[in-house]
Amino acid sequence: DTEVTQTPKHLVMGMTNKKSLKCEQHMGHRAMYWYKQKAKKPPELMFVYSYEKLSINESVPSRFSPECPNSSLLNLHLHALQPEDSALYLCASSQVLFRDIMNTEAFFGQGTRLTVV
Amino acid sequence: QKEVEQDPGPLSVPEGAIVSLNCTYSNSAFQYFMWYRQYSRKGPELLMYTYSSGNKEDGRFTAQVDKSSKYISLFIRDSQPSDSATYLCAMLAAGGTSYGKLTFGQGTILTVHP
Numbered sequence: 205d206t207e208v209t210q211t212p213k214h215l216v217m218g219m220t221n222k223k224s225l226k227c228e229q230h231m232g233h234r235a236m237y238w239y240k241q242k243a244k245k246p247p248e249l250m251f252v253y254s255y256e257k258l259s260i261n262e263s264v265p266s267r268f269s270p271e272c273p274n275s276s277l278l279n280l281h282l283h284a285l286q287p288e289d290s291a292l293y294l295c296a297s298s299q300v301l302f303r304d305i306m307n308t309e310a311f312f313g314q315g316t317r318l319t320v321v
Numbered sequence: 322q323k324e325v326e327q328d329p330g331p332l333s334v335p336e337g338a339i340v341s342l343n344c345t346y347s348n349s350a351f352q353y354f355m356w357y358r359q360y361s362r363k364g365p366e367l368l369m370y371t372y373s374s375g376n377k378e379d380g381r382f383t384a385q386v387d388k389s390s391k392y393i394s395l396f397i398r399d400s401q402p403s404d405s406a407t408y409l410c411a412m413l414a415a416g417g418t419s420y421g422k423l424t425f426g427q428g429t430i431l432t433v434h435p
Contacts, residue, residue: 208364210364244329244428244430245427245428246409246425246426246427246428247365247409247423247425249422249423252422260422292362294364294365296364301421302413302421302422302423303420303421304421306352306353306372306413306415307353307370307372309367309370310367310423311367312357312364312365312366313364314363314364315362315363315364317362
């Protein structure tokens with residue numbers, strides 16, 4: 205099983221709503237990532253978790269709040285988002301952090317397409 | 322200047338053509354090189370991974386790295402309509418401020434028409 209599963213696939217939310225994105229993998233990977241991808245742009249790193257601890261926060265606004273409740277799950281809590289936050293949110297996982305083993309492969313989920321209205 | 326430069330295209334070729342996709346980079350710390358394929362509204366899928374200069378072949382795909390010129394390529398032989406996607410190069414630095422983070426190129430949109 206080399207699958208990273210993201211739910212929901214699509215999400216429309218108002219600027220005052222609170223919602224969560226979920227990501228799950230059962231490959232035993234101990235590094236998990238959130239990326240944001242705007243149309244016709246490459247993925248941009250948001251957060252990195254290693255062994256359920258936040259390792260990297262790429263200066264992401266606090267309206268995005270990540271959580272890693274266990275080694276298989278990664279959540280992204282959303283609150284008071286802006287229309288410019290509309291994007292494809294991608295989750296990825298790898299065996300360990302790239303800086304620990306450089307030739308480790310990252311597997312991406314299918315993404316959640318978020319629209320903020 | 323961006324650390325990784327990739328021509329966004331779009332690139333349109335007839336079925337059966339040889340496709341050449343390229344990226345250049347400026348950061349000498351980049352030591353690991355990947356090519357991802359991303360279909361519309363899907364997540365990226367790893368196609369090729371290499372860390373040494375030279376060629377690496379996998380089926381119809383060949384990845385080429387020239388570290389002295391800071392230039393990488395992906396060749397697709399006998400291209401098929403199912404190869405139509407966005408191709409992203411990605412790199413990992415062995416040190417410096419980008420250490421341990423995937424740095425992506427802009428992506429090249431490829432269309433293979435029957």
